Amino acid sequence: MNLQERDKKHLWHPLTQHKLHPDTVAITKAEGCILTDENGNEYIDAIASWYTCMFGHCHPYITSRVSKQMQQLDQVVFSGFTHKPAVKLSEALIKILPENQNKIFFSDNGSTAVEIGIKMALQFHFNKSDKRNTLIAFEDGFHGDTFGAMSVSGLSVYNGPFEDFFLDVQRIPTPNGKNHEDILDTLEAIVKTHDVAGFVYEPLVQGAAAMKMHDAEGLNAILNFCNDHDIITVADEVMTGFGKTGRHFASLYMDTKPDIICLSKALTGGLLPMALTTCSQKIYDAFYSDDLKKGLFHGHTYSANPLACTAALASIELLTSKEMQDNIARITDSHQAFGARIKNHHKVVSIRQMGIIFALDLNVEMARYGNLRDKLFQFFMDKGVFLRPLGNTIYIQAPYVITKIQLDKVYQVIEDALEIV
Numbered sequence: 001m002n003l004q005e006r007d008k009k010h011l012w013h014p015l016t017q018h019k020l021h022p023d024t025v026a027i028t029k030a031e032g033c034i035l036t037d038e039n040g041n042e043y044i045d046a047i048a049s050w051y052t053c054m055f056g057h058c059h060p061y062i063t064s065r066v067s068k069q070m071q072q073l074d075q076v077v078f079s080g081f082t083h084k085p086a087v088k089l090s091e092a093l094i095k096i097l098p099e100n101q102n103k104i105f106f107s108d109n110g111s112t113a114v115e116i117g118i119k120m121a122l123q124f125h126f127n128k129s130d131k132r133n134t135l136i137a138f139e140d141g142f143h144g145d146t147f148g149a150m151s152v153s154g155l156s157v158y159n160g161p162f163e164d165f166f167l168d169v170q171r172i173p174t175p176n177g178k179n180h181e182d183i184l185d186t187l188e189a190i191v192k193t194h195d196v197a198g199f200v201y202e203p204l205v206q207g208a209a210a211m212k213m214h215d216a217e218g219l220n221a222i223l224n225f226c227n228d229h230d231i232i233t234v235a236d237e238v239m240t241g242f243g244k245t246g247r248h249f250a251s252l253y254m255d256t257k258p259d260i261i262c263l264s265k266a267l268t269g270g271l272l273p274m275a276l277t278t279c280s281q282k283i284y285d286a287f288y289s290d291d292l293k294k295g296l297f298h299g300h301t302y303s304a305n306p307l308a309c310t311a312a313l314a315s316i317e318l319l320t321s322k323e324m325q326d327n328i329a330r331i332t333d334s335h336q337a338f339g340a341r342i343k344n345h346h347k348v349v350s351i352r353q354m355g356i357i358f359a360l361d362l363n364v365e366m367a368r369y370g371n372l373r374d375k376l377f378q379f380f381m382d383k384g385v386f387l388r389p390l391g392n393t394i395y396i397q398a399p400y401v402i403t404k405i406q407l408d409k410v411y412q413v414i415e416d417a418l419e420i421v
Contacts, residue, residue: 002026003038021374025381030057033402035386043386046398046410051207051239053270055318056401062269062314069310078106078304085309092316093276096248098257103284105277105296106303110238111144113262113275114200116298118148118167120260120279121198121232124286127294132197134168136190136231142208143200143236143262152200155208170194174206175218183218187225198232199223203250203258204354207239210393211359213352216253223256232283233258238275242266243319243328244397246355259283269315274308327400331356331407335396338411347418349392359395360414364421376417383413 003026013024029036033056035043048054055062073083090104105120107113118135125132137143137152144150150159151166159166170190172183190196203219206212226233235258240250244266251258260283264275287296302308318324335358339351342360349361364372373389380387387394387410394414398407 003028032056032058033399033406041384043381043384044398044402044406044410046385046387046396046402048266048397048399049270050265051244051397052265052268054242054244054266054399055269055315055324056399057270059269059271059318059401061318062271062311065314066271066307066310069307073306075302075305075307077301079299083304083306083309085306085313086304089309089313089316092313093278096316096320097261097278098249098251100257100259100280101261101278102281103279105279105298107275107277107298107300108273108302108305109144109275110236110262110264111146111149112300113238113264113277114143114149114152114234114236115146116277116296117234117236117260117262118152118198118200119298120277120283120287120296121200121234123294123296124232124283125197125230127286127289132195134170134190134194134196136170136172136187136196136199136226138174138201138206138214139171140174140209140212141200141202141206141236143202144238153208168194170196172222174212174214175222177215177218180215180218180221184221184225187222191229191231196229196231198234199226200234200236202236203240204245204253205240205250205357208390210361210390211352211357211395213354220254220256223254223258227256232260234260234262236262238262238264242315243324243400244355244357246328246332248319267315268308268311269318271311272305272308273302274305274312324400328356330404331398331400331402334404334407342411342415345415345418347421356400357395357397359393362392362394362418362421364392372421376421379417379420380413383416385410385413387414 004024007024026038027035028038033044035045105116107116135152140154142153142155150162151169154171172186175183204214223233235251237249241263260279262277268274287294332355335353339353342348343351347363349363351360376389
């Protein structure tokens with residue numbers, strides 16, 4: 001019995017209705033941009049396995065460093081202890097984060113990074129005897145699957161059964177270059193009727209909303225409003241972080257920097273699970289007290305796992321290397337040329353691109369998880385390319401090490417797919 005059949009006996013997969021989708025693809029090897037299944041078929045991983053393996057699968061620079069670390073220190077509790085990989089990672093990360101970031105709190109996935117950011121925002125005010133219970137978030141945002149993260153997410157396909165249990169959240173539109181004055185008026189109305197603790201947002205690109213992009217100037221105006229009203233700003237850079245938008249972090253496109261930043265996914269180059277919630281000194285100081293109860297009582301067993309820290313440190317060294325920065329520029333230019341070529345195709349409604357993120361919308365109605373979407377997914381896989389359409393949106397977020405030949409194949413397969421929809 002092959003892996004695909006053995007899988008069905010006990011495994012429950014994420015984002016899957018198993019009665020409708022009983023089959024999985026059993027992957028046995030990954031290297032660079034290539035996934036290999038148990039039958040020997042190869043697929044170009046054009047979404048970097050949910051935006052994690054941005055330096056390519058099993059990158060030898062990362063794996064060799066982790067292998068060496070594994071022989072010395074594998075895991076130790078991070079409450080009351082520290083270790084060299086965590087210290088070195090903090091020093092390297094602070095150098096590339098927005099300049100106001102100064103403290104780093106460890107967890108183990110994107111949802112928990114956001115959860116901690118929300119708790120920081122709420123407790124910041126609570127510790128100052130200013131209890132605030134409302135959060136602001138963008139429409140159509142997605143921040144994860146834990147309850148705080150779900151509360152600030154706007155995609156009901158994920159949240160429906162749980163909405164009666166959510167935090168109080170007021171939603172605003174994303175700025176499009178024309179509406180930010182209207183958004184500021186909406187914010188004025190919200191703060192008059194609600195005690196607002198924080199604003200949680202994906203900066204410039206909303207990933208699960210099908211790579212929906214918004215305006216940096218408008219976002220900057222929102223951040224300024226929040227600063228003026230002592231509203232803690234929480235940037236969810238789980239998807240956008242580590243070079244995908246063309247800069248190390250999307251928050252670097254705005255003059256006003258967030259109080260808190262949430263990081264995961266590409267943080268460790270996809271090798272090991274880890275997340276970080278970073279913050280400014282102002283946030284940390286609100287928890288620094290002789291009063292024990294003012295501490296942030298949140299912890300994860302594998303916080304600051306030395307192996308994950310080592311992988312993250314190696315990933316940052318790769319990210320800041322000339323090779324990877326040149327690759328990011330090359331992919332960005334290639335996407336722009338592809339966009340210019342395809343934007344007037346009669347099956348394409350619109351295109352958008354930022355850094356290595358590229359998306360196009362088809363002029364057909366498609367359910368987010370429906371038959372036509374499934375047909376497209378299978379078409380791509382049959383052609384040897386792993387792309388995962390979001391409704392009628394086809395997007396690319398390939399590893400930085402993708403070759404020109406591989407990227408051209410991704411483009412060609414997308415163009416071929418336009419003839420079947």
